[in-house]
Amino acid sequence: ALKLRPDYPEARENFYRVANWLVERWHFLMLNDRGRNRKYQQAIQKAVQSGCNTVLDIGTGTGILGMCAKKAGAAEVYACELSKTMYELACEVVTANGMDGCIKILHMKSLEMEVPKDIPHRVSLVVTETVDAGLFGEGIIESLIHAWRHLLLPPQEQSATGRVIPAGATVFGMAVECLEIRRHHRLCVSEVGSLSLAAAGELRSPVSCSSEPDDSMEPYTTERLSRLPGGYKPLTEPFTALNIDFNNVQELEGLSSREVQKIHLPVTQEGELDALAVWFQLHLDEESSLSTGPQEDTCWEQAIYPVHSFLLKPLDELIVEVSCRDAYLRLCSVAVLRDGHEIRLDKRVDSQYTGNPISNQNPEAELCSALACLQTNQNQTKDFSMLECSEMALLNNHDYHQSFCSALAKLMSQLKVKWQNQERGSGVQSDSSDLLYVLDVSEGFSLLSLIAASHGHVKAYSSVEKKKQQEVLKRLARSNNIPEQHLEFWLNHVDDEHGILQRPSREKLWSAIILDCVETCGLIRQKLMEKASLARCLLEEGGRIFPEKIVVHGMLVESDTLLLESAVQGQEPTLGFNIAPFINQFTVPVHVFLDFSTLECRHLSECVELFVLDLMDATANYTNREVKVQATSAGRITAIPFWYHIYLDQEISVSTLSKNSHWKQAAVVLQQPLEVQAGDWVRLAVKLHKSTISMSIHG
Numbered sequence: 001a002l003k004l005r006p007d008y009p010e011a012r013e014n015f016y017r018v019a020n021w022l023v024e025r026w027h028f029l030m031l032n033d034r035g036r037n038r039k040y041q042q043a044i045q046k047a048v049q050s051g052c053n054t055v056l057d058i059g060t061g062t063g064i065l066g067m068c069a070k071k072a073g074a075a076e077v078y079a080c081e082l083s084k085t086m087y088e089l090a091c092e093v094v095t096a097n098g099m100d101g102c103i104k105i106l107h108m109k110s111l112e113m114e115v116p117k118d119i120p121h122r123v124s125l126v127v128t129e130t131v132d133a134g135l136f137g138e139g140i141i142e143s144l145i146h147a148w149r150h151l152l153l154p155p156q157e158q159s160a161t162g163r164v165i166p167a168g169a170t171v172f173g174m175a176v177e178c179l180e181i182r183r184h185h186r187l188c189v190s191e192v193g194s195l196s197l198a199a200a201g202e203l204r205s206p207v208s209c210s211s212e213p214d215d216s217m218e219p220y221t222t223e224r225l226s227r228l229p230g231g232y233k234p235l236t237e238p239f240t241a242l243n244i245d246f247n248n249v250q251e252l253e254g255l256s257s258r259e260v261q262k263i264h265l266p267v268t269q270e271g272e273l274d275a276l277a278v279w280f281q282l283h284l285d286e287e288s289s290l291s292t293g294p295q296e297d298t299c300w301e302q303a304i305y306p307v308h309s310f311l312l313k314p315l316d317e318l319i320v321e322v323s324c325r326d327a328y329l330r331l332c333s334v335a336v337l338r339d340g341h342e343i344r345l346d347k348r349v350d351s352q353y354t355g356n357p358i359s360n361q362n363p364e365a366e367l368c369s370a371l372a373c374l375q376t377n378q379n380q381t382k383d384f385s386m387l388e389c390s391e392m393a394l395l396n397n398h399d400y401h402q403s404f405c406s407a408l409a410k411l412m413s414q415l416k417v418k419w420q421n422q423e424r425g426s427g428v429q430s431d432s433s434d435l436l437y438v439l440d441v442s443e444g445f446s447l448l449s450l451i452a453a454s455h456g457h458v459k460a461y462s463s464v465e466k467k468k469q470q471e472v473l474k475r476l477a478r479s480n481n482i483p484e485q486h487l488e489f490w491l492n493h494v495d496d497e498h499g500i501l502q503r504p505s506r507e508k509l510w511s512a513i514i515l516d517c518v519e520t521c522g523l524i525r526q527k528l529m530e531k532a533s534l535a536r537c538l539l540e541e542g543g544r545i546f547p548e549k550i551v552v553h554g555m556l557v558e559s560d561t562l563l564l565e566s567a568v569q570g571q572e573p574t575l576g577f578n579i580a581p582f583i584n585q586f587t588v589p590v591h592v593f594l595d596f597s598t599l600e601c602r603h604l605s606e607c608v609e610l611f612v613l614d615l616m617d618a619t620a621n622y623t624n625r626e627v628k629v630q631a632t633s634a635g636r637i638t639a640i641p642f643w644y645h646i647y648l649d650q651e652i653s654v655s656t657l658s659k660n661s662h663w664k665q666a667a668v669v670l671q672q673p674l675e676v677q678a679g680d681w682v683r684l685a686v687k688l689h690k691s692t693i694s695m696s697i698h699g
C-alpha cells in the first residue's frame with residue numbers, strides 16, 4: 001500500500017507498526033558497526049586466501065558477509081536466511097551490488113539444507129553471526145552441529161577441512177547490584193496507595209532461571225548495562241562461565257550434556273545481589289574477536305539473569321551454577337558461603353521486601369504476610385503469580401499509586417458532598433449503602449480498582465483478566481479490609497472497548513473511569529480518544545475520567561546513538577557495499593522503548609510543551625499544532641524525544657519521565673538532521689492522527 005500511495009496515512013501508520021516487527025532494530029546497529037564489519041571482512045579474507053574456496057553464510061540478513069566472501073575471491077558463495085523479509089532484501093542487495101549471478105541465496109533455515117539438494121557439495125567455510133546477547137539464543141549450536149554433519153567438509157579430510165567463522169566464543173559473567181533490574185523483576189515495596197501488599201503472595205517476573213528448564217519462563221532478559229538508569233555496581237570480578245570451540249563438533253555435541261559447573265566467586269564489594277550479567281567474546285579466528293561486554297563501547301546488550309535478592313558481604317563467596325541443558329545458557333546463583341557455612345539461595349522464598357521492613361502495619365496484615373510466607377514456603381514452586389516486567393515496575397512505582405490515591409480521594413469526597421447537598425435539597429434520604437462506582441480499564445495488572453475501593457462507599461470494577469492475578473487482588477482486598485462485595489471483575493471477556501465500557505447496571509452510571517493512556521514503549525495507546533469519548537457518556541453528573549488530560553513534552557537533541565539505531569548511515573560503515581537504501585526502507589520515524597534519562601545526546605533546546613490531549617472535553621482537542629522552539633546551543637538536530645505529563649486532575653499529575661516510571665520514552669528521529677546555531681528558532685509541526693504522534697521540523 002505504501003509503495004502505491006506513499007502519503008496514505010493509514011498505510012503509513014500500519015507500515016511503521018509492521019516494520020518494527022518485520023525487521024529487528026539491531027540490523028541498523030549491526031550494519032553501522034564498522035568495527036564489527038571490518039573484523040568479519042578480514043577474517044573472511046584470511047580464510048579465503050588460505051584456501052577456503054566454497055562458502056556458506058548462515059543467517060545472511062542483508063547479505064553483507066556473503067558479499068565479503070565473494071569479494072575476497074571465493075569461487076562459490078551460498079547464503080541462507082529464514083526470514084522472508086530479510087531473504088527478499090538480501091536478494092535486492094546482492095543484485096544492487098552486481099553479485100546476483102555469483103551468490104546463491106536460499107530462503108530457508110540452515111537445518112533444512114542438504115547436499116546436493118540445496119548446495120552441490122560440502123563447503124570449506126561457514127560464516128555466521130546467528131547470536132543474541134545470551135550467545136545461543138538464535139540456535140547457533142544446533143545450526144553448527146547440523147552444518148558439521150551435512151554441509152561442511154568433514155574434519156577428517158587431510159586436504160581441505162571445513163572451518164567456521166567465528167571459530168569460537170568465551171562467555172563471561174559478573175554479579176551485579178542494580179536497582180533498575182530489581183524493580184523490574186521483584187516486588188520492592190510493602191505498600192502502595194495506602195494498600196498493604198503483605199498478602200500479595202509471591203510475585204515473579206517471566207525471567208527466572210531455575211535449573212530445571214521451564215518453558216513458561218525466559219532464562220534471561222537483555223539490557224544495555226552501560227545505559228541503565230542509575231547504573232550498576234559489580235559485586236564480583238568478571239568470571240569465565242564457558243568456552244566453546246565452534247570448530248570442534250564433538251565439543252558442540254557434548255555441550256548440552258556437559259555437567260553443571262559450580263563456580264565460586266569472591267564478593268569484591270558489599271551490595272544487594274540483583275542479577276548475573278553475561279556477555280561474550282566472539283573469536284572470529286585466532287587473531288581477532290568481537291566483544292559484547294558492558295565495559296566496551298560496544299553497541300550490544302548483555303544477557304541479564306535476575307537472581308534471588310541477597311545482601312552480599314565482602315568475605316562472602318557466591319556460588320553460581322552454569323549449565324546449557326537445553327539450547328540456552330543457564331546461570332543461577334545457588335548459594336552464599338559465609339564463615340564456612342552455606343546459605344542456600346535457590347530453596348528459600350525470595351525475600352519479597354529487600355531492605356524495606358514491613359513496619360507499622362496492622363497486626364492482621366503482619367499475620368497475613370507470615371501466612372503468605374508460610375504458604376509459599378510449602379509449595380513455593382506453584383502458587384506464585386507472574387507479572388510482566390513492566391507490571392512489576394509499575395507495582396513498584398510508589399508515586400504513581402500515591403497520585404491516583406489522592407486524586408481518587410478528592411473525587412470521592414466531592415461526589416459524597418454533592419450527594420449530601422442533593423439529599424438536603426430533595427429531602428430524599430439515600431440509604432448509606434448508596435455507592436460510588438469506579439471502573440478501572442487499565443491494561444494488565446492494576447491495583448487502581450482496589451485503591452479506589454479502599455476509600456469506602458465505593459464499588460470498584462477491575463478489568464484484570466488473569467485468574468491468578470484476580471486471586472492476588474482478592475487476597476489484598478481481604479487483608480486491607482475491603483469488603484469482598486466492593487470488588488468485581490468486569491466484562492473482561494469482551495475485547496472491544498464498547499464491551500468493557502458499559503453502564504455498571506441499568507440505573508447506574510460511573511463515578512470514575514480509569515483509562516490506560518500510554519503504552520510502556522512510550523506511545524499513546526491506540527483508540528484512546530475514542531475510548532475517552534465513549535467513557536464520558538457513561539459518567540454520572542460530576543463523574544470524572546482518569547486521567548483528564550495528557551500534555552506531551554519534548555526537546556530538540558543531537559544524538560548519533562539514535563541515528564545509529566534507526567538507519568544505516570551511508571555506505572562507508574557497510575564496507576562500501578550499497579546496503580543502506582534497502583534496509584532503510586524499514587526505518588520508522590518514531591523510536592520507542594528509549595531510556596531518555598541515559599541517552600547519550602546533546603540537549604539543543606529546553607523542554608517544550610508539544611501537544612495537549614483533553615480527555616474530558618473533546619471540543620478542546622485539535623489534530624495538529626505548530627510549536628516554535630528556540631535552539632539553546634549550536635548543533636545538528638537529529639531527534640525529538642518526547643514524554644507525557646498525565647494529569648489525574650487539575651493539580652495532580654504523573655510524568656512518564658519520572659525516576660521510578662515504568663514507562664520508557666519515544667523519540668522522533670529526523671532522517672535529515674537540521675543544523676542550527678544558538679538562538680535559532682525552528683518550527684515543529686506536531687500531528688496527532690489515530691493516537692499516533694508525528695512531527696516534522698522546519699528551519
Ligand SMILES: CCc1ccncc1CNCCCCSC[C@H]1O[C@@H](n2ccc3c(N)ncnc32)[C@H](O)[C@@H]1O
Nearest residue numbers: 059061080081082083086109110130131132133143300
Ligand atoms: C556481536 C553480535 C551480537 C551480539 C549480541 N547481540 C546481537 C549481535 C548482533 N547479531 C545479531 C544477529 C541476530 C540475528 S541472526 C541474523 C539473521 O540470521 C537469521 N537466522 C538465524 C538462524 C538461522 C538459521 N539457522 N538459518 C538461516 N537463517 C537464520 C535471522 O533471521 C537473522 O536475520
